[in-house]
Amino acid sequence: MTDVPMERLDVLKCLAELRTDEIVVMTMTATLQWPLVSDHPLDFDFLAFGMGHASDFGLGLALARPERRTVVLKGDGGLLMSLGSLVTLGRHGPENLIVLLLENRSYEMTGGQPLPEGPDFVALARAAGVAGGGLTGHGTVARIETLEELAEALPRILSEPGPHFVVLPVQTRHPLPPVDHSDHAGRVIALRNALGVD
Amino acid sequence: MTAPEPPAPGVSAALTVTTLKRIGMTHAVIIPDSESRLLFESLNADPDVMVISPTREGESIAIAAGLWAGGSRPWVVIQNTGLMEAGDALRGCGIGPRVPLRLIVGWRGYAGAQAGRLPIDSAYPYTEPLLAAWGVPTWHLMDDGDIGVLGAMDEAAATASHPAAVITGYGFRP
Numbered sequence A: 001m002t003d004v005p006m007e008r009l010d011v012l013k014c015l016a017e018l019r020t021d022e023i024v025v026m027t028m029t030a031t032l033q034w035p036l037v038s039d040h041p042l043d044f045d046f047l048a049f050g051m052g053h054a055s056d057f058g059l060g061l062a063l064a065r066p067e068r069r070t071v072v073l074k075g076d077g078g079l080l081m082s083l084g085s086l087v088t089l090g091r092h093g094p095e096n097l098i099v100l101l102l103e104n105r106s107y108e109m110t111g112g113q114p115l116p117e118g119p120d121f122v123a124l125a126r127a128a129g130v131a132g133g134g135l136t137g138h139g140t141v142a143r144i145e146t147l148e149e150l151a152e153a154l155p156r157i158l159s160e161p162g163p164h165f166v167v168l169p170v171q172t173r174h175p176l177p178p179v180d181h182s183d184h185a186g187r188v189i190a191l192r193n194a195l196g197v198d
Numbered sequence B: 001m002t003a004p005e006p007p008a009p010g011v012s013a014a015l016t017v018t019t020l021k022r023i024g025m026t027h028a029v030i031i032p033d034s035e036s037r038l039l040f041e042s043l044n045a046d047p048d049v050m051v052i053s054p055t056r057e058g059e060s061i062a063i064a065a066g067l068w069a070g071g072s073r074p075w076v077v078i079q080n081t082g083l084m085e086a087g088d089a090l091r092g093c094g095i096g097p098r099v100p101l102r103l104i105v106g107w108r109g110y111a112g113a114q115a116g117r118l119p120i121d122s123a124y125p126y127t128e129p130l131l132a133a134w135g136v137p138t139w140h141l142m143d144d145g146d147i148g149v150l151g152a153m154d155e156a157a158a159t160a161s162h163p164a165a166v167i168t169g170y171g172f173r174p
Helices: A008-018 A030-037 A054-064 A076-080 A086-090 A120-127 A146-159 A184-195 B013-024 B037-046 B058-069 B080-085 B087-093 B109-113 B125-135 B146-162
Strands: A023-026 A041-045 A070-075 A096-102 A140-143 A164-171 B027-030 B050-052 B074-079 B102-106 B138-140 B163-167
Touching: A008 A030, A008 A070, A008 A096, A008 A164, A023 A030, A023 A054, A030 A041, A030 A070, A041 A146, A041 A184, A054 A070, A054 A086, A054 A096, A054 B058, A070 A076, A076 A096, A086 A120, A120 A140, A120 A164, A140 A146, A140 B138, A184 B058, B013 B037, B013 B146, B027 B037, B027 B058, B037 B050, B050 B125, B058 B074, B058 B080, B058 B087, B074 B080, B080 B087, B080 B102, B080 B125, B102 B146, B109 B125, B125 B138, B125 B163, B138 B146, B146 B163
Parallel strands: A023 A041, A023 A070, A070 A096, A096 A164, A140 A164, B027 B050, B027 B074, B074 B102, B102 B163, B138 B163
Antiparallel strands: none
């Protein structure tokens, strides 16, 4: 285990370079940096849609759109707000769902207050039945700590049946740009249009 | 000659499932409770319905919103107590983004209050005022004669592109 977390912007770049037609749902501070590396009609900014529920929304999307993959970028603080969602992922997660947990051990969006010490999110996901679980029993759980490992693993994660739950320890030294999060209804309509939903 | 037995309270679960399928429900996102347990069983027994059972009501609402964004037509079945817990999800995934979530809400406390049983369940008096405060229109589903409210609510939610709710006071029977 390395003591130096990955730079989050580098993690996002790595994903953006490999992403093709996946839906990408992001929340909290990932919504501020993802637009720096991606401008895609299937990007969905979940900020202000309900704290802790980005992966639940992603689960619904993945079930509704089995022909493509859904990738969720969420934080560890958000996961703590809805830990039961890991159990739901282990039971109902479809094979086209990928949850990337950006683990920075803080509530970064509100000023960096530290999370409670101790939660092992890989162990929690395994205990919740994600590994070997999901609708088809293909669920995987992993922790990836370096960009080299991530670059090697992501093509497999983006192509093999899941659901996949991957913990990515991250930090950020980059200033976070402002983003307009105001148009909630417009975001949903734009996503439905991009998906060809009437 | 004795008077005929009054009909059993509640709504036929089988009739409810048939009606929901007829009006296009694709997924049922349900956390069973005292009012909905027989509906839960009927939904799970129907091979045409995909049933998702999350662990908490906020999850239910976010999952349903994702399903709708992807083009499905989910219905959410939760109890009023869980609805109260799920307020942020309802705000964020339904009301704010104008996602037409269809909710069936079990009205815990209603039957007891109607029968005059004391103490009144504190979940009872807040249910309708809370939904009204959120601007969520509501219909009552108390017996089989009310089954048409499912279609009315479905249409209203679609027309307004906004969450709407049917409230069940006596739950479901086989």
